[in-house]
Amino acid sequence: MVLLLPIIVGGLRAFVFRATVEHRRAVLELFDHGQSDAVAAEIAQATAARQPVFELIGQFERELESMSWSDRRTYAGPFDEFKDRLRKLLGPFPGDAEPALIRSQYGQTRWDRAQEELRHTLYRTEYDYSDTSRMGRPVAVPRVTDFEGTCLEPLFGMLERDLEPMLRPQWTFYWRFLFDKSIDAHFFGGIWPEMLGTLYLTIGAILFAVPMGIISAVYLVEYAREGWLVNVLRTCISTLAGVPSIVFGLFGLAFFINTMHVSHSKSVLAGSLTLAVLILPVVIRASEEAIRAVPQTYKEAALSLGSSRWRTITRVILPASLPGILTGVVISMGRAAGETAPIIFTAAVSMGRPLHVWQTLSEATPALPWNIYNLCQEHEAVDEIRHVQYGMVLTLVMLVLLLNATAIIMRARISRRLTG
Amino acid sequence: MASSQAVFPVRPAAASRSLLLSKRASRTRRLTAAIGHTILLAITASSALAVMFIFFYIARDAIPFFQDRGFREFFTSVEWYPAADPASFGALPIFVGSGLVTLGAILVAVPLGITAAVCLSDILPFGVRQLVKPVIEVLAAIPSVAYGFFALVVFAPLIQEHGGWILAITWWCIATPPLAVAAFIGGDLLADRLSGAKHASIGRWIASTILFIVAAGLLLLVGLRFTNVEVSSGTNALNVSIILGFMALPTVISVSEDALQAVGRELREGAYALGATRAETLTRVVIPAAASGLCAAVILGIMRAIGETMVVWMASGNASKIPQPWFNLLEPVRTLTATIAGDMGEADHVTGSARYHVLFAMALGLLTIAFICNTISERVIGRSVAKVR
Numbered sequence: 066m067v068l069l070l071p072i073i074v075g076g077l078r079a080f081v082f083r084a085t086v087e088h089r090r091a092v093l094e095l096f097d098h099g100q101s102d103a104v105a106a107e108i109a110q111a112t113a114a115r116q117p118v119f120e121l122i123g124q125f126e127r128e129l130e131s132m133s134w135s136d137r138r139t140y141a142g143p144f145d146e147f148k149d150r151l152r153k154l155l156g157p158f159p160g161d162a163e164p165a166l167i168r169s170q171y172g173q174t175r176w177d178r179a180q181e182e183l184r185h186t187l188y189r190t191e192y193d194y195s196d197t198s199r200m201g202r203p204v205a206v207p208r209v210t211d212f213e214g215t216c217l218e219p220l221f222g223m224l225e226r227d228l229e230p231m232l233r234p235q236w237t238f239y240w241r242f243l244f245d246k247s248i249d250a251h252f253f254g255g256i257w258p259e260m261l262g263t264l265y266l267t268i269g270a271i272l273f274a275v276p277m278g279i280i281s282a283v284y285l286v287e288y289a290r291e292g293w294l295v296n297v298l299r300t301c302i303s304t305l306a307g308v309p310s311i312v313f314g315l316f317g318l319a320f321f322i323n324t325m326h327v328s329h330s331k332s333v334l335a336g337s338l339t340l341a342v343l344i345l346p347v348v349i350r351a352s353e354e355a356i357r358a359v360p361q362t363y364k365e366a367a368l369s370l371g372s373s374r375w376r377t378i379t380r381v382i383l384p385a386s387l388p389g390i391l392t393g394v395v396i397s398m399g400r401a402a403g404e405t406a407p408i409i410f411t412a413a414v415s416m417g418r419p420l421h422v423w424q425t426l427s428e429a430t431p432a433l434p435w436n437i438y439n440l441c442q443e444h445e446a447v448d449e450i451r452h453v454q455y456g457m458v459l460t461l462v463m464l465v466l467l468l469n470a471t472a473i474i475m476r477a478r479i480s481r482r483l484t485g
Numbered sequence: 486m487a488s489s490q491a492v493f494p495v496r497p498a499a500a501s502r503s504l505l506l507s508k509r510a511s512r513t514r515r516l517t518a519a520i521g522h523t524i525l526l527a528i529t530a531s532s533a534l535a536v537m538f539i540f541f542y543i544a545r546d547a548i549p550f551f552q553d554r555g556f557r558e559f560f561t562s563v564e565w566y567p568a569a570d571p572a573s574f575g576a577l578p579i580f581v582g583s584g585l586v587t588l589g590a591i592l593v594a595v596p597l598g599i600t601a602a603v604c605l606s607d608i609l610p611f612g613v614r615q616l617v618k619p620v621i622e623v624l625a626a627i628p629s630v631a632y633g634f635f636a637l638v639v640f641a642p643l644i645q646e647h648g649g650w651i652l653a654i655t656w657w658c659i660a661t662p663p664l665a666v667a668a669f670i671g672g673d674l675l676a677d678r679l680s681g682a683k684h685a686s687i688g689r690w691i692a693s694t695i696l697f698i699v700a701a702g703l704l705l706l707v708g709l710r711f712t713n714v715e716v717s718s719g720t721n722a723l724n725v726s727i728i729l730g731f732m733a734l735p736t737v738i739s740v741s742e743d744a745l746q747a748v749g750r751e752l753r754e755g756a757y758a759l760g761a762t763r764a765e766t767l768t769r770v771v772i773p774a775a776a777s778g779l780c781a782a783v784i785l786g787i788m789r790a791i792g793e794t795m796v797v798w799m800a801s802g803n804a805s806k807i808p809q810p811w812f813n814l815l816e817p818v819r820t821l822t823a824t825i826a827g828d829m830g831e832a833d834h835v836t837g838s839a840r841y842h843v844l845f846a847m848a849l850g851l852l853t854i855a856f857i858c859n860t861i862s863e864r865v866i867g868r869s870v871a872k873v874r
């Protein structure tokens with residue numbers, strides 16, 4: 066529960082947040098959602114509000130040119146740093162060339178991030194090493210001290226005071242987070258490719274594992290006579306259930322990709338097969354239990370009516386145990402959707418477009434669990450896309466919990482039906 | 486008799502045709518049955534033999550490493566520089582890291598888990614159990630990467646800022662429930678020894694409370710000593726141990742609860758009938774009878790912790806050195822699973838190099854540990870079932 070709380074709170078911030086005008090501009094230009102005239106009007110208002118800022122900057126640039134060479138040198142460095150920060154906050158200045166990176170074409174899209182950026186614009190961090198026994202402590206130094214006595218000085222107060230009309234934050238429910246593709250390494254857009262990848266992998270794993278699992282369970286319960294062979298099979302299945310998930314990943318790499326060559330390199334197919342092996346014991350056990358739970362009288366009645374053994378199984382036992390088997394399948398879907406380690410080497414890539422169904426045979430996909438890892442460990446701007454990470458974790462956890470809740474409810478129904 | 490014959494006239498010819506198959510029909514039927522049986526067996530065997538395949542393919546890629554470099558360096562050296570030239574593959578610190586993290590996780594999971602199981606099966610009312618079981622199941626279902634994210638993004642900064650307090654709180658969380666149960670049981674036993682039957686229940690409460698206060702005082706003192714500890718980095722063995730402990734908790738609780746339930750009503754009622762109190766029944770009858778099941782719970786918890794990848798990869802710090810002293814949980818460690826996950830990205834392009842094969846050697850090690858643990862737990866559970874019956 067302690068675990069879920071921060072994830073839910075943080076995750077909701079990916080969906081519900083105060084979006085700035087830059088967010089609406091980005092959504093309009095990159096995804097073509099929203100009303101273009103309303104956004105254009107807002108952009109005009111925001112530009113008007115920003116006008117004094119750029120005027121002051123232009124004024125300071127002129128002042129800088131009239132300064133002596135040494136003065137210019139003291140001011141130029143901090144001024145460039147300040148301008149870079151400001152670009153990050155508000156987007157490119159009017160008159161700038163169009164930046165190559167999409168993330169630098171827009172200012173901050175979220176109000177919480179914008180305030181964080183504002184802090185970095187107004188203050189720079191220095192480290193205090195006066196106490197040598199400890200690590201250096203960060204100290205915030207107002208940048209305004211760098212520009213004391215110049216015409217840039219009032220700008221800092223203005224930014225602090227008037228950021229709101231410049232960015233025009235509004236509460237927004239960004240449900241498209243789930244269904245937009247990501248643009249520029251998750252700076253914009255949503256998590257659709259990851260969602261789709263997880264969906265493909267899960268369904269693929271189920272497709273491979275469920276038929277095998279049910280047939281094995283039928284054999285173990287209905288056909289097999291107790292003996293050394295069945296003992297060996299059972300031991301194998303329980304050992305399979307205990308194999309660490311990372312080993313499945315290596316196995317998938319060594320067997321499905323390097324030996325069987327199901328695909329040239331990582332692919333959804335290879336990942337699904339690996340996940341199928343992983344969930345096989347879960348499916349077998351659940352189906353076995355479900356089949357055992359079918360009352361013996363059903364079977365005897367069917368046999369006494371003259372139906373063959375196979376017919377009894379397909380027409381009587383399997384239909385009767387279907388809800389139980391489905392419960393197991395749903396639980397194993399949750400397991401397959403959440404596993405990361407097996408797909409690292411077999412299916413997952415960090416960046417990718419949403420795949421079409423026929424591409425799953427040969428191409429790798431981004432997937433929720435892997436991209437959560439990737440975004441919070443290997444992304445170049447980890448702190449700036451925290452909300453995306455939280456949103457992804459929340460989506461994955463909710464997906465898995467939903468599947469498990471379904472399974473629990475289904476099982477409660479079954480036990481109620483069996484007891485009366 | 487006569488009338489029934491009149492109603493259901495038996496025609497011998499028709500009966501013999503429907504009941505007795507011709508030789509050929511019976512042969513085909515037996516043949517199809519045999520073929521069907523074989524096909525089913527083949528499918529079952531192939532899914533069961535997946536584990537053999539895993540062993541085979543992991544070993545096939547692991548053996549070249551041992552042929553090339555031998556066993557000694559891998560198991561005894563502490564130099565892990567797979568990318569250097571000449572490379573060195575001393576995996577000892579990595580094994581120690583895995584062991585340390587698992588030990589920490591067990592220290593968290595076992596006292597809490599077994600206490601929770603005892604409470605659920607013997608102390609708390611049945612309704613609570615009905616409520617708690619699904620919650621535990623859901624906890625077990627949360628994906629490991631979500632735990633890892635929590636460990637890295639939420640828990641690691643907390644540990645870095647307030648390491649001492651986290652340590653103290655963890656200590657209290659771990660030690661309080663077992664001590665509370667111990668105080669409860671101890672109080673029961675003490676009261677039975679000291680007073681007669683007259684004031685038994687009051688005496689029991691008083692004794693329990695006194696014991697509990699003494700225990701809580703001790704706990705508080707030890708915990709407060711922990712608060713002075715300073716932590717230099719939040720991603721360390723302590724963080725991972727706590728998170729892994731909570732991940733292993735559902736396994737430990739449900740397996741040990743099953744073991745306690747398997748003891749059955751008869752034994753408990755027998756003990757009550759002989760005049761034992763609830764505490765005596767628990768300590769003298771139920772727990773000894775379920776001991777091997779509890780062992781199995783611990784082993785399964787170990788398996789869960791040692792095989793976990795994402796949490797340790799994200800939050801253990803990934804430094805391949807042995808902590809000084811070896812049980813120092815505040816230092817970053819590197820585990821087998823995290824090494825495999827982390828290094829394969831680089832070793833993948835050089836399939837066939839020692840760097841690639843060493844990861845398979847580690848996987849083989851993991852697989853062997855898992856196999857041994859699994860076999861032991863199976864044996865133990867089997868024996869406990871036999872014993873109870």
